[in-house]
Amino acid sequence: MSASEKKKKEKTSSEPPKLPEELSHKAYKDELYRLQVELVKLQRDIIAEDRKLLVILEGRDAAGKDGIAKRLVEHLSPRETRVVALGKPSDRQQTEWYFQRFTEHLPAAQELVIFNRSWYNRAGVERVMGFCSGEDYERFMVSVGMYEDMLVGSGIQLVKYYLDISKPEQKKRLQDRREDPLKQWKISPVDRVALKHWSAYSRARDEMLLRTHTQVAPWNIVRADSKRHARLNLIRDLLARIGYRGKPADGIHPDPRIVIPFEPALLDAGILAK
Template structure:
């Protein structure tokens, strides 16, 4: 596994990756403008095991997009009131209106994965989810929503390696939760849950697309390229912008700087 990962990483240099990523991100901006101009509604679901690279990919997808058009939705655990609702109800209110994109950092598929494996839902609730989910998604697609679902697939060895790196990185340690560690000891249970989920929810109207994510760079490029290729967008001509002439001064004088409190120049200590 390690050898395969190293060879795949060696075939994609950082410079080539960054150049292609920027090109794809430029296309994502064009996709965004098409969504806005056409009044389209795009939903992208990101699912997969912990440390599979979903968050990093979402970050690259959204990096240059307008947050008023494209938003990331990552819901916390449900409240007591939400637990009493129809399961899909709290997700419905986050669906896009015309001209919007929603990126779900985990979604209603929590019930098929962590809730089922960890016993946070009953067997009956899990069974009902597998029955209702295809119906729910067919309704979304029938109503005109563009629904794309991506499963990020990571090997057990690479997942554990990423977990261990988080332990030693103070900027990423927060990403390692007790629930993440459970995914190591329950690897096979999660595998069975994922297989059962795909059997019931990999439907023609909203198929699953699996992203091999042992190599993060390749996974990001592959996922973004596929998303772009799956939507029939076109480049919307940008509006013509004419800068106005700055009017002449009317005598305004800026107040003395010592009347305001400025942030200390921390950066000055690094200037050579």
């Protein structure tokens, strides 16, 4: 095989980049501390400059959204920081404009808000489990881009992450939830059938990413089979995107094997679990 043919084969290969080796507990805790210090600096700047930051965490069941949200806010001021994890809508909320119950939780000046699942429930679990009609789903897919454009136009900095894990890893984590008495609260009827509907969730995810990835509000993929790498690199990516006083002169750089800006070609590149 010629050098050009070899190069072409490597370029068109569907093999995703290999994940880095797992971190030791000490290396992980040391780096997490360093990054959380940077998050405190970032929040101080958000408060001083009356900025509004909104982070959306989406992903499969057991992808690690709770753990990432916890590490993001662990040492931040609770007065200016909120994690929003809404439950099933009430009977009244089901009659409201779909975005209404989310809108009241958006950040005001000086605030950082993290949505642990968001309005994208309609494109994921509601779509797969039949909790919304086809008409409701299509209306959402058409309107969400306009909604997010309004948010960004109002001065909110919006960052969207999709945490992706493999089927074996999801199976392992769901089993761990069932066996660990301290994680019983995480088990839901939807969790119990997550593996059964794996392929349907994959299709819903792909369509969501393709249709709601915009220049104003792009998606970022986090390969989350390693909780430690996912947590550290999502925080790095968030810090890298935002200017703040006291930021290291050489910047903060996420591992490009872990956090990947979404583009349609990723769907055929073996990056996302099928």
